[in-house]
């Protein structure tokens with residue numbers, strides 16, 4: 001069998017890439033190993049309730065009229081109409097360094113601006129310089145790694161402010177320990193602080209269904225439960241793929257969204273590449289489902305809290321199972337215009353150590369017990385700050401880096417992939433390119449834009 | 464295709480890219496991109512649509528010929544004369 005264009009991976013970058021191809025050449029097929037699309041951003045059912053796996057908030061909020069905004073560009077490129085999605089904006093979020101300082105922010109940049117002005121008056125002038133710099137800077141121009149931390153420290157001269165500004169940007173988009181590339185920093189600063197966050201009114205399932213039906217209407221096809229075992233190639237040119245079942249499919253163009261090392265591992269007999277950048281950041285997340293309780297004191301006006309309780313903010317792979325000195329607390333129900341649900345939800349996210357969890361996973365009972373123990377510890381640590389909810393928990397679910405690895409085949413379960421990004425998607429083959437996490441644009445909007453831009457650069461001009 | 468038909472074709476394609484595009488004040492001798500707030504990604508769609516609808520292969524070095532509405536007509540007229 002032959003299909004002109006194949007896309008490995010039905011996560012958001014693969015779906016966006018495939019829609020983009022199908023617009024002009026309907027002979028495109030997505031190959032996804034699971035029975036369901038979405039990858040990191042998917043859903044599961046427990047007790048007849050749908051739980052989203054990878055959604056706190058979507059970054060890059062933009063109003064309809066702002067044609068140059070990444071969100072609107074993406075919708076145009078995919079030929080999706082804005083009115084097909086209802087946008088619920090965040091209420092208010094904050095960076096909370098307990099015992100030090102708080103910075104509130106929302107989709108109105110003025111809030112963060114006034115917070116910096118009143119809490120870090122001496123750094124406010126330089127902060128305005130930073131905004132001007134970000135306004136001018138082209139983060140998409142190819143450039144070697146430049147330390148955002150060094151740049152910020154020199155400019156702002158205030159370590160606490162630097163760490164506080166970096167904290168949300170790292171948690172929502174850095175595969176790099178304790179620093180970020182300046183370009184990635186600028187992209188994330190715009191995405192989170194200047195543009196802001198939202199979520200669709202419906203669930204991620206509704207969003208995936210919308211994308212899928214749109215794609216199928218254009219003529220594209222999808223094969224689920226279809227794992228690619230090998231990429232077949234000859235003299236720097238890909239000829240097709242071999243599936244787990246032994247079946248082969250020939251193709252003219254192949255786009256892989258499963259990660260750079262993960263893709264290289266499927267290229268049999270390929271010249272060995274040195275594994276650059278092998279530190280991978282793992283995460284652990286617990287989702288709590290709660291009974292509604294009018295007496296609880298949980299915030300109703302806060303969407304996300306990015307916190308740090310340590311003396312310094314440390315964004316690196318922890319020595320222990322998890323590092324709950326810092327993390328993200330998300331209240332998924334607290335978005336403007338979101339219909340009230342029967343139950344409430346809270347999510348805690350922290351950095352986690354892949355190797356420790358991996359070792360423990362061979363003993364399922366101990367693994368499960370450890371998940372409960374760590375979730376309990378985080379709860380004890382954070383309840384004094386957000387309010388008690390222990391007594392209202394009806395369901396809790398924790399995923400570790402091992403869960404992510406098992407589910408998406410991401411090396412070491414690292415959500416943000418390899419710290420070394422391949423911005424042009426080129427891994428040395430004429431008709432094989434990578435998009436998604438390891439291309440460098442992260443998050444939901446980022447991964448979708450990644451799929452679109454790699455297709456625009458390398459596939460559409462050759463069709 | 465007549466020149467007017469080519470103009471309509473280009474505008475129809477642009478409308479497909481951005482259904483809110485405002486053609487009322489469009490100056491046919493000024494760059495489309497600035498006037499309609501199109502970026503390079505949108506611009507690629509014009510090229511791809513011409514290929515899809517009329518099997519035109521427009522090489523990258525010729526893209527500048529599609530800058531304004533009138534330059535589109537000049538460039539496309541010989542290519543679409545038999546359509």
Ligand SMILES: Cc1cc2nc3c(=O)[nH]c(=O)nc-3n(C[C@H](O)[C@H](O)[C@H](O)COP(=O)(O)OP(=O)(O)OC[C@H]3O[C@@H](n4cnc5c(N)ncnc54)[C@H](O)[C@@H]3O)c2cc1C
Pocket residue numbers: 008009010011012013014031032033034037038039040041053054055056057058059226227228229257258285407408409410415435436437438442443444445447
């Ligand atoms: C807990 C969590 C919270 C998050 N919160 C947010 C958030 O609030 N906002 C935000 O913007 N982003 C968030 N993200 C990040 C966002 O989900 C990802 O950046 C994005 O979905 C990545 O998409 P992708 O297509 O690049 O990768 P993936 O989603 O990993 O897609 C890759 C796909 O390839 C498939 N695959 C792998 N190997 C093979 C193979 N050999 N053959 C066939 N198929 C294969 C996988 O099953 C997967 O479906 C979160 C992620 C997680 C895990």
